[in-house]
Amino acid sequence: MWLTNSSIGRKVIMSVTGVSLILFLTFHACMNIVAIFDVFGKTGGEHYNWVCEMLGTNWYALVGTAALAVLVVLHFVYALILTLQNKKARGSNKYAVTDRPAKVEWESQNMFVIGLIVVLGLCLHLFNFWWNMMAAELMGAPAIEATDGYRYMCETFGNPVFLIIYLVWFAALWFHLNHGMWSAMQTLGWNGKTWFCRWKCIGQIYTTIIILMFVAVALVFNFCA
Numbered sequence: 001m002w003l004t005n006s007s008i009g010r011k012v013i014m015s016v017t018g019v020s021l022i023l024f025l026t027f028h029a030c031m032n033i034v035a036i037f038d039v040f041g042k043t044g045g046e047h048y049n050w051v052c053e054m055l056g057t058n059w060y061a062l063v064g065t066a067a068l069a070v071l072v073v074l075h076f077v078y079a080l081i082l083t084l085q086n087k088k089a090r091g092s093n094k095y096a097v098t099d100r101p102a103k104v105e106w107e108s109q110n111m112f113v114i115g116l117i118v119v120l121g122l123c124l125h126l127f128n129f130w131w132n133m134m135a136a137e138l139m140g141a142p143a144i145e146a147t148d149g150y151r152y153m154c155e156t157f158g159n160p161v162f163l164i165i166y167l168v169w170f171a172a173l174w175f176h177l178n179h180g181m182w183s184a185m186q187t188l189g190w191n192g193k194t195w196f197c198r199w200k201c202i203g204q205i206y207t208t209i210i211i212l213m214f215v216a217v218a219l220v221f222n223f224c225a
């Protein structure tokens with residue numbers, strides 16, 4: 001099948017899964033902003049925990065989590081396949097560093113390494129939150145404890161070591177998304193000269209807003225909660 005056997009097919013899989021993950025991140029960033037209102041309103045996490053409770057371990061949340069896991073695995077596996085394939089195609093030229101086109105950006109050459117940092121950060125994040133919440137509820141923890149996302153945010157971002165690790169993770173994610181968004185659009189067909197520049201600009205603005213939302217939540221919880 002061309003989708004899995006050809007280079008362009010694999011890139012299409014990377015692009016579609018990548019764009020879907022960006023949509024998830026948009027929802028996730030918006031959901032987290034609710035917690036900022038809780039901090040300033042001094043409500044003790046009433047509204048954020050209500051959102052967590054609504055998602056909880058309902059069937060639709062479980063289906064969403066399973067779909068998300070499939071997207072992440074597909075995105076990572078195909079990134080690995082494409083990286084190895086590119087390395088093989090370059091052959092002994094891989095050491096000719098000075099031959100690199102001047103305009104090829106730093107991110108585009110380090111997408112896989114940055115992606116790896118993103119995945120490691122995600123593992124830590126799932127351990128800090130998902131494990132204490134959705135997984136705990138599935139294993140029988142009382143719902144009141146498993147939906148207290150506000151408390152886990154206070155604990156995680158109140159710790160300066162975690163705060164720094166998360167900020168590094170957000171920076172890596174910003175580089176990754178910045179490149180990933182226009183690269184995906186190019187693969188999916190918007191590769192004319194005008195649209196190339198437009199998507200680059202749209203991608204940069206969009207991903208900066210999303211990442212700043214995550215950064216704001218982490219900082220507000222560190223300083224104010």
Ligand code: HEM
Nearest residue numbers: 032052055056064065068129130133134149153214217218
């Ligand atoms: C300030 C930053 C963030 C906060 C406060 C935060 C908070 C949370 C919380 C509370 C949950 C558990 C939700 C539940 O199980 O009900 C969660 C799950 C999750 N987060 Fe985050 N998150 C942040 C950033 C991110 C980022 C940057 C990513 C991706 C790169 C991410 C990916 C995920 C994933 C994949 C899950 C599991 C979702 C599911 O169970 O369906 N999060 N996060």
